[in-house]
Amino acid sequence: MIAHPTTDAAAAPPLPRLCAPWSVRAASSDVDLELIHRWMIQPHVEKFWHQAWPPERWRSELDTQLAGTHSLPCVVAHDGVDLAYVEIYRVQRDRLADFVPHEPHDLGVHIAIGDRDRTGRGLGRALLSALAEGLLTADSACQRVVAEPDKGNAPSIRAFQIAGFAVGPDVALPDKTAVLMTYERRRPR
DSSP states (O other), X not given: OOBOOOOOOOOSOOOOOOOTTEEEEEOOTTTTHXXXXXXXXXXXXXXXXXXXXXXXXHHHHHHHHHHSSSEEEEEEEETTXXXXXXXXXXXXXXXXXXXXXXXXXXXXXXXXXXXXXXSSSSHHHHHHHHHHHHHHHHOTTOOEEEEXXXXXXXHHHHHXXXXXXXXXEEEEETTEEEEEEEEEOOOOO
């Protein structure tokens, strides 16, 4: 992750507040390194994440994220079984800030479901919706959650849409062409 400099005082990304059957924890290089490494070398994850790094590089990445205010690495479980690696980030501190309008408290998500056998079953879209609502609950100043899946990742884009994210414009990032996806806080009527 490349942090984007900022002068705003928005806090580090929060841990989302998830309800059963979901649970989330901040990833730890001591506890989760092997799991995250195993997921990231899976072909369906590596194809879009491009982070099939050796374990020591992942240890450094996790420790750096945990020590900063740019992003928070997490492991999400469904019914007590670890399902996904998620990075929650402040848009204003991310490279995305150079490409899209954003507010100081906007949050973004990166998600990887590591076990191929658990994809294509609706868990991803259910998780995306739970994450977006859980982040809006955790940060009352946040008005939207964004994601930027690779334009070539049609299953991911479709999952975000079904989860309630609106499709926005394409964004030409240095390493990919992404589709901006946004999940807005629902206003009470």
